[in-house]
Amino acid sequence: MTFVVVDNCIKCKYTDCVEVCPVDAFREGPNFLAIDPDDCIDCTLCEPECPANAIYPEDDVPAGQEAFVALNAELARGWPVITERKDAPADASEWDGKPDKLPLLQR
Numbered sequence: 001m002t003f004v005v006v007d008n009c010i011k012c013k014y015t016d017c018v019e020v021c022p023v024d025a026f027r028e029g030p031n032f033l034a035i036d037p038d039d040c041i042d043c044t045l046c047e048p049e050c051p052a053n054a055i056y057p058e059d060d061v062p063a064g065q066e067a068f069v070a071l072n073a074e075l076a077r078g079w080p081v082i083t084e085r086k087d088a089p090a091d092a093s094e095w096d097g098k099p100d101k102l103p104l105l106q107r
Helices: 016-020 067-078
Strands: 003-005 026-028 033-035 055-057
Touching: 003 033, 003 067, 016 026, 033 067
Parallel strands: none
Antiparallel strands: 003 055, 026 033
8 A cells, every 4th residue: 555645735735744754755746746656665654744634545545536546656757756845835824725726736
């Protein structure tokens, strides 16, 4: 099993989670993070670090967000590894909790 970043990360992109990942499974896009399922070892360390509650075990992805399992795998293939925390976007807190942000995802 792997962990999955879901909708609420879009335009929030807090990076607290990347520093605790022991296998460098996170990938960084313009306004979203993805977890590479081939690298994730299901250690559970990232999930509690996410201030936006946007990381879930693959088997517990919220209803309606199942597409993010495949989307993480797809995006992880082309995005670079991120291992160090960065400042969140200035408006991250304004986007935290807003629903249906998938159309805003930048690839």
